[in-house]
Amino acid sequence: MSNGAARSNNVLVVGGGVAGMQAALDVANQGYKVYLVEKAPSIGGRMAALDKTFPTLDCSACILTPRLSEVARHPNIELLTYSEVQSVEGSLGDFTVRVLRKARYVREDRCSGCGDCARECPVEVPNEFDEFLGFRKAIYVMFPQSTPNVYTIDAEHCIRCKRCERVCERGAIDFDMQDEIVELKVGVVVLSVGYKLFDVRQYPRLGYGHHRNVITAMEFERLINAAGPTKGHLIRLSDGRMPKRIGFIQCVGARDVKKGVPNCSRVCCMYGIKNAVMAREHYPDAEVTVYYADIRAFGKGFEEFYEMAKTRFGVKFIKGRVGEIVEDPETANLQFYVEDTLSGEILDVEHDMIVLCPGLQPAEDLDKLAEMLGLETSTDGYIETRDAFAAPLETNHPGILVCGCADGPKDIPDSVTAGSAAAMKATILLSSGGAK
């Protein structure tokens, strides 16, 4: 503990996904100031890219956008998007954080999000938000409800033609902007940095990357999303036709000791079932099959949703790991052998679209972040928490808390709950006993 003068009652939340936003809101609602740092140009995290969520089939953007608004307008929350934490020094109650605010070349205080600049921009870039299935301009917003609703120039692809600057009526474009480092004083740090999806190319024989109709679950989300690259039309990438026989393959990069991912990724069974249901919704005549090892529908409403997927939506489930996926060079259809272990039959199946469901892994560079902050990680790469019962959100570094997927895979409700719990811990630390 440092001397009273140096104490800060501010909270830094690193990561603006659902967990981070919830933590920020719950801290801010208690009257404390929160800095919410997010490395992407907008908060919203993974949820912003999803189409529907399980088990309610709520439209993800619909339930998320009120949160984005709430965070953006909260008087106690300061958003630092397109920013990354560079260093954290000090101790509980007295941290000094250096944050790199990357230059967007667009003034946040002037941009109204009208989009004239993007319409003018001549440079098209594969859109990472759409899993590179669509394009965006070099000046862009991630998604229609981006928060803050400010455009960003992707310096790597911008050709400096300055047409955007000429057409912007508010003079919001500023090519002289520089990256800047800001220093924040905070009392507690909450890490909610999310996760990374397993690179399915690590199973070369599943064909992703060269079989045209083998896609990942995230690509599927973007294809069925009305705001996605195909306006919500689920089509085959090889020929744009509607798929009639879709296969979902679970556990790609989970429960596999050989690939260094022995743990279960927790959410994939449910998102796989949800996507399978969505496939049937889009094409009621399509055959949809989920190939699984175990179905882990453990949360509130999950088992009921699984049951509904089988009975009401007619999704087929086959318990078996699939063999090598072979592409027919003419039709681009896909064939593989799989054992239906429940019937004992070896099946020779053909699909015209296959969706690989990757597992979750620790966020990119989580190990570097952990090292920077002196945090212990466990063998699975996630941040170690002090005690599952007494201190489930605390790390070995007093004053630094974790929530969301930073300490292990979680679905949205569990992440949101953890965000609130982290907020509670944070404010207890800050108030250290006295009522505010």
Next chain:
Amino acid sequence: MGEKEQPRIGVFVCHCGHNIAGTVDVERVAKEASKFPNVVFSTDEMFMCADSGQELIRTKIKEFGLNRVVVASCSPRMHEPTFRRVVEEGGLNRYLFEQVNLREHVSWCHMHQPEAATEKAIDLVRMAVARAARLESLPIKTVSVIPRTLIVGGGIAGLRAALDIADRGFEVVLVEKAPRLGGHVIKWTHMFPGDRTGEQVIGPMIERVMSHPRITVYTDSKVVGFDGYIGNFEATIRSNDGKSEEKVEVGAVIVATGFKAFKPKGYYAYGESPNIVTLEELQEMPRRDDLLRPSDGKPVKRIAFIGCVGSREPGVKGHEHCSRYCCLAVAKAAADLRDRVEEALVLYQDVRTYGRGHEEIHRLAREKRVIFSKFEPSEKPRVTVEKGKIIMEWHDVLADDNLRFEPDLLVLASAMVPPDDVEETANLFSLTRSGDGFFNPEHIKLAPLTTHTAGIMIAGVAQAAKNASESVVDASGAAAKATSLLAKGEVEIESTVAHVDPELCSSCHTCVTACPYGAISMDNSRDPPVALVTEAKCHGCGTCAAGCPSAAITMLHSTDDQILSMVEALLMPAMTSGGEVQ
């Protein structure tokens, strides 16, 4: 903003991406709307809820001097609070805003009839515009919040929530119906992760709670009465022996009433042998180096577990859900006990070792040669007890073989179900329950800890089946929600409430009886007494107004005039142009 001045209505029709525009011709709706009486501005926009849509509202209010705003978009349940705030930021009272549901009520249910859907959308917007012209500003009221929280349930979730709120600096009243604190956890001998006893985990929490200056504990007691409204609740706590009763005033409540471990009578010969126990009962057996049979104290050589007992049964009310905690608990128990027995068998439907460290335990159990055998739910194992011997017969679906096993001890992983008095608790706190029997959260994804009753939170298994470490996180989360209320000190209440005109009230008491929320009482300070609405408790349902024979009750924001104008607009559309009323 004067209600008497000429209405200047702005109409904003949302595309909602593809969700509305995919069926409804939103541009046409906006165009038609511009002709409606009192409409001075009308447009369509891609996403009204996005920053750009919100900014549009703010700028147009200024630009056109709007004093009423109509947004035709998704359900008000999505974004009404958002738009109300936007309108407020634009300088208008939030109740001068009207939302039309073109998504759930039009495009999503008439997906294959775009022309008819568009006509319906136009009708709905015309009705909304008519109503908007008659909307009035309503005062924004706040009530203060009593800085004390009631926590119902002294299990691990209740204890954690109590400690968090008290450590944060607010008072807590903790009520537990059992004679001691600690719920189920205190009885268990092996916790995961780590391998401490439940006592080791929860003991320190109990000690801290008992000695905490801001926590008042009532054990062997229940909440028998509950009244009030957000920030101002009154709970009546009575000891189980009936000898003492106290009333406490609190600002927020956390319901952490946990679960009952299902006693699976009728499943797998439970009850026919002392050697057939539930997982909970196994967990409660005192720790010892050898595992002994309950019937005769002889060492157990063969142990078997059956999963999903009373869980995952489609069509069986209250038993359709997955109980979440059991697969890991079984794998761990099997792995631990494998060292003490000769054979260990686990019969399962699915192995749901989903959490951090869970799959590793599953793998460890298998490496230790615990046999996992899968059965199909349509063909459950048969268990019979013959002359004290337990005989298990089942069809292993992966080996396609009929197997038989005679364990010395059979452990049934039985379900987590709500406690027997859950209905009582639900009624007391006006909570609804979901299919699994546990309480309904406000929103299963983004608001899992709050409920539709403002100021009342749920945590732990009261919300849904889960394990102890997850309940702890729930508890801290719910504590954060409670603390937000307490820390703010005051909370806004809805102004869309019932209002009694004392001049017209005939003291008949009809409304008092009709009100489902007990929000109306008689104001005895007047003679004769007249009905008085406690606005903070009023949910604006309108039952009282409908019942009042003297038409003395007005539903603010849903006045007869406002509603009838909508009917008129639907049946007799006025065809004026340019926005000025005739």
Next chain:
Amino acid sequence: MNEILLYRGCTTPVRLPAYEAATIAVLEKLGVKVRDMKDVTCCGAQYVESISQIAFAAMSGRILAMAEKEGLDILAICGACSGSLKINKHLLDHNEEARSQVNDILAEEGLKYTGKVRVRHLLQVLAEDIGFSEVERAIVKPYKGIKIAAHYGCHVTRPFEIVQVDDPENPTIIDQLAEIAGAESVDYAGKTRCCGGPMLAMDEKIATKIGQEKIKNVEVAGADVILTACEFCDLQLTQVQFDEAMSSTRRIPVMPITQFLGPALGIDEDRLGLGLNRIDPSPVLDALQGGSA
């Protein structure tokens, strides 16, 4: 490395001597002296392996111990031998009881296993001990306009934790060597699958079907030749093409990798035994720039 002991196994000398000859010729060209192992016996793969773990360990252990006496690493050119020697080395290195049991047996011959020598499969020697750049430097007559399909088989690359040869799910050593020699390597369905050979003793029909499916997939991918690194695979992929079911299709030449590299390294065809190949390899040799020797 400049010297290595060749363990040729049981099958190569009898059924595919060209593989052995080509390997010796290529390695010597690349600067590795290949020494003979005398009085060696079977490694125990498959047949003894399925009956007794210790007998299997002793059979392979004997070879390993003999190599220890010479103080040189072992070069295994057969996939099964490579697998057996490596797996048993792993067992003997990590399991004291097994090691002491095997050493008791070996003691009768005055042999002892201490784990001093390594077992190297041909592909490891080429890729790691010699290195791709050395191979590249030695190419004098590259191929042009020819497509190869690499077949790795099962025992060469699996189980990875023990054998440590290439990436079992995406092996590339043969492909890289072929490309260095000027050919184009093609991917094909079932590239990492078994040739079917080991099934012959149990169910010839299925074994043949497996091999034929492999050939079909190679054909679909448009390859002109199949390159192997195990004589079992080589023989199997050759003989299934002579089965009735494939009598109408054009046969695809099958060659061990060293037979393929040989001409590109300027080695005389006679020294590579190319005349012994059951399926005529001349279409492949014609692709050599400067014509075949």
